[in-house]
Amino acid sequence: MAQCQFAVVSFVDSNTVDVAPVTWVSPEEDYCYWPPCKGVKVAQLVKERQTADRNWKQHAVKVLGTAGLLYSWLLLFLLKMNTSVMCGYFAYMQTVVN
Secondary structure, three states: OOOOOEEEEEEOOOOEEEEEEHHHEOOOOOEEEEOOOOOHHHHHHHHOOOOOOOOOEEEEEEEEEEEOHHHHHHHHHHHHHOHHHHHHHHHHHHHHHO
């Protein structure tokens, strides 16, 4: 994950997906720190790659992939539209990019 700034993560408990700075994700990619706020405030923290506060709640996640901010937000949108199709596409694009 070192080359990319953002991760598209799937939250295990809620079965939802979102974008997070890679610095919020554990080195093992099995959990992610998440701020206690919602909506636009979270989006701003993500965009600015705010340093995670270690007091934020840790959530079990599966990292679906990593990319730059614009590509991550686009993938997030597409994943929310059709998760099964886009997971395969994202995996394919990661092999093309890498």
